[in-house]
Amino acid sequence: MAFEPVPLQPLERGYLRVLRIRSALGWLIALAVAVAVDVFLHWRTDISPGFVVGAVGLFGVVSIIFLVPRRWRRWGYAFTDRELHVAYGWFTRVYTVVPVSRVQHIDVSQGPIERSANVATLILHTAGTENSLVALSGISRQRAEDIRDVIRSRISDAPW
Template sequence: MIDDLALRPLEPAYLSVLRTRAAINAGVLLALALGAEIAVRSQGGPPGLVAAPALLLAAWSVFLAPQRRWARWAYAFTETELHVARGWWTHAHTIVPVRRVQHIDLTRAPLERKHGLATLVLHTAGTEHSRVVLPGLLREEAERIRDDIRASIEREAR
């Protein structure tokens, strides 16, 4: 049944969000590395001892890692379940039955708002894995899924 389910990728605009977040983190890393590089050089250390590895890590985190992260997320929503698949090394396919949803959040960070995106967060009964996060949806799609889940919950409550 899961193999027949057509999973959809996250919105391509989410890749820009991931890259921007990575660039901000890389900027902080490079600033710290520059400070460490100056300290190492003042003690007679070789040039590039700290800055070179930091620059390589920053380049990887901005240009390669976001594409890999984005490509490893997919989802599908049926009338009764939300499927969220993710992971590169460890694959996880989470199935959330709509009837188990207790609370729904729709969040929009500044970068997501800029790109018209939202993150859907489902809270279910239980303690372990009771929070399922699905980022990178168009705001309208996230709202549609939220509203469909809410309507389904209200129908079952009657």
């Protein structure tokens, strides 16, 4: 991670659990499809049952145990009172800087899984086109609200 103009903070530990649960839910759906494929294959050919299910299941377990933490570790953020920095991505690293003065409005959202882990998602809306919203997931609800309040006070300070 060579590119880091300001030191970044990792996401909350609890968000790792959120990511794992979400990933597990995704893999469960994949597993259901795999079961159907398995049954179909076993019916049409003489491939032994459990072949596809086993492969998908193994992949899912590997992903949940090893890959998800990796993805989680790739996230980082920093809030410097004047701008929000967000970095993510494994294959292509993306690093976004949003000046607080450019924020149009702010959302703090919390889904059911996030609520159980006490993390929240902070969403900044800008007037831009490519990055019209910058979302930062996996910070504590308290932190998200603090950032929101700072940004809000800065926006309302605005001379217009």
